[in-house]
Amino acid sequence: MAGTDDAVVTGDDALYVLTAILLTPAKFPSVLGDDYPEACAALGLAPLADGYGLVLGQDAEGARWTVVVDDVSLVAVAIASWDCGMEYELSPDEDSMVAALPGWPLALAVAAPGIPEPHDPEPGPDGADTAPLTPPDTATWGPAQRRLGADEIALQWAAWREQIDDEQFAATTDGATAEADGDGDGDTAESAGTGGHKGVQRVLAEVRGYVDTPPPLGRVRSAFASGDARTLRADGPGWSMVARTDDIAFVLLDDEPGEVLPVGRGPELPGLLEALDKMAVRPV
Structure with missing residues (x-):
């Protein structure tokens, strides 16, 4: 998390930085969309190949702002420094600023001290200003909460x-499984007899289709895991899948809340996971 003494100058105003986020094909807030272009569209941005950095903060009046920059490396260094508990003053060059968007695309539990509480900026006198960004609704089960669950x-x-328990798996020809223990509240890993589960069968079929016809950028991502394994993430209309290349997979469906x-x-x-890993985008 950024120090709230950091300030980015946007025009005549200073932005007190609270945090920053990467928006790239390999790493983006999945709550915003199933893939990189969809996440960019949620912010009204074109899906640039190199991506963006998002700097979230408040102006001197306490208003929420999201500053979009194209200096991805600078934002990545800042995030890595903060994650290690180090101080880092994030001050993007004005030439790297792409846009200053009102509001925040994600909910933050922090605020800058010494200024008014976070609030959306007041609309301009002509009322033609861009509507403030707001976090996706995660109060009820749907695409945003499903993707957060996969995260x-x-x-x-x-x-x-x-x-x-691996002994509970009744392997079928497509690798789907039998029922796993759970109390039905979504807090434990569950399976609704997935050996013949139509939702799981549909997801596996769509994932196989990704191998033959690459989906939109960022819909299949690969990240580091322990040893030589990789963590795979795939999303599609109404579903998310998380897997380890050396292990099993988990599927979440919009149609089955909390499951x-x-x-x-x-x-x-x-073999399917190996093929997905070869085509997946990876962090640089």
Whole structure:
């Protein structure tokens, strides 16, 4: 998290930096969309190949602003420094600024001290200003919450994986699985008899289609995992999948609120994950 003493000058105003986010094909806030172009569209941005950095903060009046810059490396260094507990003054050059958008695309639990509480900027006198960005609704199950759930599984893979007993998998020809233990509240890994689960079958078919016909950029991403393994993330209309190249996969569906469906390796999943990893975008 940035120090709130950092300030970015935008025109005549200073922005007190609260945090920053990468918006690139390999790393973007998945809550904004299933792929990189969709996430960019949520902010009204063109999907540049190199991506953007998003700097979130407040002006002197406390208004929320998101400054978009094309100096991705600078923002990446700042984020890495903050993650390591180091101070870093994020001050993008004015020439790198692409846009200053009112509002925040994500919810923040922090605020700059000594100025009014965060609020959306007042509209201009002609009322033609851009509508403020607002975080996606995650109060009820839907695409945004489904993607956030997949994010959590990727971050806490070991905790989710230990809930699955491999002996419970009844492997089928497509690698889908039998039911896993769960209490039905969505807090544990569950499966609704996925050996014949139509939703899982549909997801696996669509993922296979990605191998033959590449989907929009960022819809399949590969990240580091332990050892030589990779963590794979794939999304599509109404579904998300998280997998480890050396292990199983988990599927989440818009149509099944709170359900997490494990998919055993079976005879086909290893080859499918290997093919996905070869075509996936990776962090630079």
